[in-house]
Amino acid sequence: MPQQSSDAVILTNITKTYGETTAVKDLSFSVKHGELFGLIGPDGAGKSTIFRILTTLLLADAGVATVDGYDVVKDYREIRKRVGYMPGKFSLYQDLTVEENLHFFATLFGTTVKENYSMIKEIYEQIAPFKTRRAGKLSGGMKQKLALCCALIHRPEVLFLDEPTTGVDAVSRKEFWEMLQRLKQQGITIVVSTPYMDEADLCERIALMQSGSILSIDTPAAIKHAYPDELYAVKSANMHQLLKDIRQYASCYAFGEYLHVSGISENALAGYVKGHTDVIIKKVAPGIEDCFIRLLLKHE
Numbered sequence: 001m002p003q004q005s006s007d008a009v010i011l012t013n014i015t016k017t018y019g020e021t022t023a024v025k026d027l028s029f030s031v032k033h034g035e036l037f038g039l040i041g042p043d044g045a046g047k048s049t050i051f052r053i054l055t056t057l058l059l060a061d062a063g064v065a066t067v068d069g070y071d072v073v074k075d076y077r078e079i080r081k082r083v084g085y086m087p088g089k090f091s092l093y094q095d096l097t098v099e100e101n102l103h104f105f106a107t108l109f110g111t112t113v114k115e116n117y118s119m120i121k122e123i124y125e126q127i128a129p130f131k132t133r134r135a136g137k138l139s140g141g142m143k144q145k146l147a148l149c150c151a152l153i154h155r156p157e158v159l160f161l162d163e164p165t166t167g168v169d170a171v172s173r174k175e176f177w178e179m180l181q182r183l184k185q186q187g188i189t190i191v192v193s194t195p196y197m198d199e200a201d202l203c204e205r206i207a208l209m210q211s212g213s214i215l216s217i218d219t220p221a222a223i224k225h226a227y228p229d230e231l232y233a234v235k236s237a238n239m240h241q242l243l244k245d246i247r248q249y250a251s252c253y254a255f256g257e258y259l260h261v262s263g264i265s266e267n268a269l270a271g272y273v274k275g276h277t278d279v280i281i282k283k284v285a286p287g288i289e290d291c292f293i294r295l296l297l298k299h300e
């Protein structure tokens with residue numbers, strides 16, 4: 001029986017190890033119904049392991065997790081009916097056409113494409129001109145749209161998307177996030193992982209993850225607001241030397257064509273870069289990537 005719960009996903013003290021590697025460490029968090037929630041972290045942070053546990057494909061070593069009120073161990077059958085899952089690697093049948101893949105997934109869930117077409121219409125229309133093409137011959141962006149249609153065809157309550165935009169071009173990435181915003185408006189709970197920090201801002205709440213642990217969990221705005229220092233973007237004619245010089249005194253890392261520096265005053269910074277030419281120093285607002293780097297340095 002489902003537990004009465006206001007949250008769509010709840011993890012309590014979940015741990016998972018693979019041999020010597022602890023992929024997920026005593027992790028607890030929850031996702032509200034209808035929320036667009038992001039797991040943000042680099043390769044190996046433990047994102048895929050969490051998705052596999054929540055979609056009932058992998059057993060945790062310890063802890064409890066529920067999806068839509070159902071326990072991932074005891075109630076795995078109920079969960080499988082209620083969730084849509086788009087795994088990290090392209091998981092569709094390469095030798096089946098676009099429409100064959102879609103029909104296959106609908107049949108698997110005991111439904112038909114016709115019955116739930118309204119759910120995927122907007123996304124499917126973009127790939128419909130290629131419906132007789134084999135999935136293996138689609139572009140990255142089209143594969144991603146087909147995989148999303150297949151994950152949605154049984155009208156899931158909760159959608160798990162594991163790095164859906166990895167390896168996809170910038171335009172398709174943008175379109176994909178627009179699709180997610182529209183799905184959210186239909187009331188679906190979406191848990192999405194990404195290694196791209198710029199995508200974090202498109203989620204309602206995010207968990208910043210590293211080595212199986214959550215470093216911070218909040219809205220992107222609140223995480224940025226909590227950044228404690230002034231942050232400066234600096235550049236000069238010799239960026240390599242600039243990095244070496246500033247690193248002696250402050251936290252400093254390459255960020256686009258600038259270095260980002262925190263932990264010192266603007267006056268002190270100006271003093272440290274005196275020997276450089278073509279110097280530009282400007283105060284900047286921290287982004288999620290700056291917050292992430294700061295948290296990583298703190299936990300090192």
Ligand SMILES: Nc1ncnc2c1ncn2[C@@H]1O[C@H](COP(=O)(O)OP(=O)(O)OP(=O)(O)O)[C@@H](O)[C@H]1O
Nearest residue numbers: 018021022023041042043044045046047048049050
């Ligand atoms: N089947 C497995 N056997 C052994 N180690 C594993 C296995 N699956 C994952 N790991 C390890 O567990 C850790 C977490 O992996 P996980 O795949 O959950 O991370 P991730 O954040 O999804 O990263 P990625 O994008 O690389 O999948 C990594 O150190 C990974 O090497």
